[in-house]
Amino acid sequence: MNEHANAEPAVNLDEAEAQVDLPEIGSRERYVALMKVIENRVTVRAFDPEFEVPREHFEMILEAARHGPSGANAQPWHFIVVTDPELKKEISGYFVEEQRRRAKLKMKFPTPDYRGLATAPGLIVVATDFRWVSAFPVLKDDESDLNRMYKENAERILLQSVAAATMSAHLAAAALGYNVWWVTAIGQEAAQDAMKPLLGIPEELSVLDIMAFGPPAKKPYKRWRKSLSDITSWNRFDPAHHMDDAELEDWIQNRRHRVMYKDASNVD
Numbered sequence: 036m037n038e039h040a041n042a043e044p045a046v047n048l049d050e051a052e053a054q055v056d057l058p059e060i061g062s063r064e065r066y067v068a069l070m071k072v073i074e075n076r077v078t079v080r081a082f083d084p085e086f087e088v089p090r091e092h093f094e095m096i097l098e099a100a101r102h103g104p105s106g107a108n109a110q111p112w113h114f115i116v117v118t119d120p121e122l123k124k125e126i127s128g129y130f131v132e133e134q135r136r137r138a139k140l141k142m143k144f145p146t147p148d149y150r151g152l153a154t155a156p157g158l159i160v161v162a163t164d165f166r167w168v169s170a171f172p173v174l175k176d177d178e179s180d181l182n183r184m185y186k187e188n189a190e191r192i193l194l195q196s197v198a199a200a201t202m203s204a205h206l207a208a209a210a211l212g213y214n215v216w217w218v219t220a221i222g223q224e225a226a227q228d229a230m231k232p233l234l235g236i237p238e239e240l241s242v243l244d245i246m247a248f249g250p251p252a253k254k255p256y257k258r259w260r261k262s263l264s265d266i267t268s269w270n271r272f273d274p275a276h277h278m279d280d281a282e283l284e285d286w287i288q289n290r291r292h293r294v295m296y297k298d299a300s301n302v303d
Contacts, residue, residue: 069206076209077257078216081151082249088118088157092211096159096248099207103200106192111167112200115234117158122233126160126245127153129229133220145292155247157213159204160230162240163197165190197243208248214255218245256298 058065093116105111117123130149137146152158168189169175174182205215221230221242230242268276278286293302 072206072210076205077214077255079151079214079251079255080147080149080216081252082154082156082214082247083252084154084156086156086250088249092213093157093159095211096157096204096207100200100204103196103203105196105199106189107170109167109170109193109196110200111163111170111193112197113162113164113240114204115160115162115236117160117234120153123155123158124153125233126158126230127151129226130218130220133226145295151216151252152218152245152247154249154252155216156249157208157247159246159248160234160242161197161201161244161246162236162242163193164240165193166239167193194243201244201246204246205248208246212250213248214251216247218247221245259294259297259299259302 097114097116100112100114101110103110103112117126127149130152134146134149137144168186171189171192173185173189201217205217208215220226221244227242230236231238231240234242236242265276
């Protein structure tokens with residue numbers, strides 16, 4: 036049994052309240068600094084393999100992740116730092132094979148070049164345990180349709196929680212000057228079967244994504260972003276923003292590949 040799992044944290048409300056350090060409402064100094072980090076969190080898929088990430092930087096990045104919000108404050112995440120070059124090659128090798136499988140299946144998806152994973156000086160595997168859904172609102176030991184709804188929502192809460200922590204880690208890496216890569220093609224059973232034994236991950240856990248980071252192999256560039264007016268409605272959803280099936284399919288078929296791999300000034 037994990038003795039730390041049942042340890043009750045000591046609570047001193049005065050001390051806990053004193054630890055909250057927010058600026059005056061409307062102050063822009065921290066906002067401007069944060070936006071500089073957010074706007075420059077740029078994805079790359081090949082890194083300088085000669086660079087060595089200091090252990091302190093890994094710990095700083097994971098300290099940011101540790102402070103991510105989570106449902107029921109369950110903090111249902113675990114991070115595995117991978118520094119062994121051979122392990123990186125094996126992880127990269129799985130994804131390269133996945134890339135080839137997609138090509139054979141003619142998925143017509145602009146798949147990235149996963150060979151770049153092996154070059155990442157920083158590699159962090161993000162895992163969770165779906166048994167944590169019991170920490171969220173569910174009816175215990177109940178297979179009813181009602182509880183199925185609650186369980187589906189509990190899974191969303193868990194995924195949102197881990198994603199929030201992972202995003203915090205990405206922003207911390209960007210704040211330290213690194214480029215990043217959020218690898219998400221890991222939900223399929225084959226990926227789980229490949230990653231878990233490789234990293235000694237217990238069967239009950241699931242790998243959700245991989246965070247790769249480091250100095251880029253070549254100069255990165257900014258990609259296109261939708262305008263604020265394109266993604267915002269006030270009080271009620273603006274029907275002008277709704278795509279019907281044909282419009283959405285047209286965007287996927289004719290625009291997706293352009294915005295994925297072109298810089299913001301070169302999207303035609």
